[in-house]
Amino acid sequence: MDWNSFWEGSKTLPTYALMIRAVILYIALIIATRLMGHRQVGILSGHNYLVAAGIVSLAATRMLNSESSITSGIVIIFVYAFVNVFLSYLDIKWPRAIDRHATILMKGGIILRENMLDCHITIDNLLGQLRLKGAHNLSEIDTVILEPYGKINVIKKPEALPLTRKQMNLPHKISAIPTxxxxDGKIEEKNLHSLGLDHDWLMTKLREKGNINLKHVFLAMLESDGTVYMSM
Structure with missing residues (x-):
């Protein structure tokens, strides 16, 4: 195989060469995503979205077109990634200058029509997003905020909020992350010891669930309320 054609592209590239090019580009995408950090994956601002769309489109073109240069594709992917990291840094320093800011769509139970027009949000868009948040009645809502990354946050009126343990004068309930x-039949020693538990306690809990053979347990988890979940 001609390596110059492999990197710069050719009509006569064999199938295995195209497969190798696709793997290289995929690895480059993974590395670029790691460089851009969690923000790129979890919080998409305007420039984050453009970079993500541009990188994916570029990689897809290079993977499908055997005549395209994979070298230039890799260079552009990492240039996009570093530009995105730089813009994210500027966004932290001067958020109002680089990215959008949160917009109040409803305040005091009143829909702010001008803000909705500025954000190009229709009433159907708003109602759909509220339903996804479990807020079906507008009369129960005090404030609606459109966050910079496109998500809607809802603050209900005090009388529409569910009762809390504190309001009911109930004792405080300790919550923890399910562990x-x-x-797959193996004890997660690190997790068990971090909770201050031992094998005897674990086996006792498993016997309470009707199991005495550890090898048959696919998953056992200590849930936030102290319950032990087990699946064979």
Whole structure:
């Protein structure tokens, strides 16, 4: 195989060469995504979205077109990534100058029509997003905020909020992150010890669930309320 044609593209590239080019580009995408950090994956601002769309489009073109240069594709992918990191840095320093800011769509139970027009949000868009948040009645809502990354946050009126344990004068309930204790028949020793538990306690809980053979347990997890979940 001609390596110059492999990197710069050719009509006569064999199938295995196209497969290798696709793998290289995919690895480059993974590395670029790691460089851009969690923000790129979890919080998409305007420039984050443009970079993500541009990189994916570029990689797809290079993967499908055997005549395209994979070298230039990799260079552009990393240039996009570093530009995105730089803009994210500027966004932290001067958020109002680089990215959008949060916009109030409803305040005091009143829909702010001008803000909705500025954000190009229709009443159907708003109602659909509110339903996804479990807010079906506008009369129960005090404030609606459109966040810079496109998500809607809802603040209900005090009388529409559910009762809390504090309001009911109930004792404080300790909550914790659900933790895996057994996976595929093997005890997660680190997790077990971090909770201050031992093998005797674990086996007692498993016996309460009707199991005495650890090898048959696919998943055992300590849930936030102290319950042990087990699946065979």
């Amino acid at each position: 895996i204790l057994v996976y």
